[in-house]
Amino acid sequence: MDFDMLGLQPRLVAKLAEQGITEPTPIQKKAIPHAMNGRDVMGLAQTGTGKTAAFGLPMIHALMSLGVAPAPKSVNGLILAPTRELANQIAENLRAYTQGTHLKVNIVVGGASINPQINRLHRGTDLLVATPGRLIDLLEQKAVRLDQTRFLVLDEADQMLDMGFIHALRRIAPLLPKDRQTMLFSATMPKLMAELAANYLTDPIRVEAAPPGKPADKVRQGLIFVEQSAKAELLIEKLDAHRNELALVFARTKHGAEKLMKTLDRAGFAVGSIHGNKSQGQRDRALAAFKAGELRVLVATDVAARGLDIPDVRHVYNFDLPNVPENYVHRIGRTARAGRDGSAVTFCAPAEMSELRAIEKTMGRPIPVLAGTSWAPERAGASDRMDKGPRRGPGGNPAKAAKPSRKRRPRNRTRERQAA
Known part of the structure; x- marks a missing residue:
């Protein structure tokens, strides 16, 4: 037809x-x-x-x-x-x-x-x-x-x-x-x-046309269990392996996205950010630079989980897991577009196990584990300051010790609406 x-x-x-x-x-x-x-x-x-x-x-x-x-x-x-x-x-x-x-x-x-x-x-x-x-x-x-x-x-x-x-x-x-x-x-x-x-x-x-919650078929998904405090170093390592390819990194909060962007900038990446604290002009300029390849990495909150159609995005990283499980599917759908292949790697800290379970329930299948071991029940949902010692993954490398983390603030939906 x-x-x-x-x-x-x-x-x-x-x-x-x-x-x-x-x-x-x-x-x-x-x-x-x-x-x-x-x-x-x-x-x-x-x-x-x-x-x-x-x-x-x-x-x-x-x-x-x-x-x-x-x-x-x-x-x-x-x-x-x-x-x-x-x-x-x-x-x-x-x-x-x-x-x-x-x-x-x-x-x-x-x-x-x-x-x-x-x-x-x-x-x-x-x-x-x-x-x-x-x-x-x-x-x-x-x-x-x-x-x-x-x-x-x-x-x-x-x-x-x-x-x-x-x-x-x-x-x-x-x-x-x-x-x-x-x-x-x-x-x-x-x-x-x-x-x-x-x-x-x-x-x-x-x-x-497709079961709700089903990700694009050509997205190669992977999951890494890692302490929150070790995520930034791991992300730099992953991005360094494909500096010439476009990568989209998702953070949970506006503050977290901006902080991560500055960390990647200090590490020498051509990086920008978009989130609710940016003006429309700033967001448009960052997206235009990313599409043109002037920026190789774009850090974003879920404002970019839908509506971005950039076929050259080869990699998506979930630095933080989304609070809404369906947003995982939208996030990783930013790659493998227009018939191309793409990869989506998710970092999971102990406090994010409930979000991970909700995502896998929504998709109806688990995300393949690339490294690390699923956090024990006594760690799941707990803050990093309750660390009882490093857990070893398949390669035998211990996860890094965590720094005390602040309790997350509840989502402010009024601010989300204003940001849109």
Whole structure:
């Protein structure tokens, strides 16, 4: 099957062919026909499988057929995304699909000046990609109206739930027409997703291209049991083995990401960082330098776990395990993209055993152990200051003694929402 068999406009199919996109992915084959028939769609597929085109192409097809310019401040199609990076990636793809057409694609996200966004919205928008917080700011300033919006897309809806955006959605959804078409796409299906679908979708068709929580097949996964205090030295050793290849390193907190970036910089790596404390300009510049190869290592929090489509990323390191097990799948999905191979190595300290068990339960299988031995029950979940002596891995090398660690602060979801 190719795109013209899906019924898309020949002009749109030709535009895809110019970009080398000729054969739909499984999620696109399953979702596009239903979306073009006007059905509400709930799509499940692992990261990197083409979900943006699955919801974007039917909307573009419909708006090209309509041929009517949007009224001032109005929006024909609204796509909500949980993070700035994902919103930027979606907008970039939609602009590529609509190049040469009359359709206008706009993006509004936090961390950027609001006045230019207000000016662009005044002329009307065919497809608007937005993070919920900034969209609410614009709605409160009466810079945008949603009463003529024909399409609503919730992308990475599971992350929206985790970041607390359900409250923003409850404020935004009533402003849209009831007879709109709504599409929800996600890589995982937590229990709350059914409630979300029931409240905002009408008789949706569920399409699924891969089991929720399943990582990309070409990602070589590995697990190393290591003391928290020894992680930085181990990471430097691993990165030093492939200095000319792009590597993405995930840390749990904004402070931890920045501290690790400075450690790697002192070790001589071309490294940058992105996290919620960075302005949008700083994040955009770091990503651009990473894509161009000017930076070889990028340290990030989970703001980069979704929405980064950089085919040249060969290595992902989980310096810290994520609190949300589904984010592990999204993190390692940043490599092995566009049919390429990639590796994902995870460091696990004693205090992270519960996170590891949750990740392996979500995937339905264990992560292969590369080095070290699983932490004993009396160590699991305990801080490093309770160390009772080194544990030896297959090579006989003892893990380094740990330094006293501070108790982690609980997650602040309000700050997470503001950072997005």
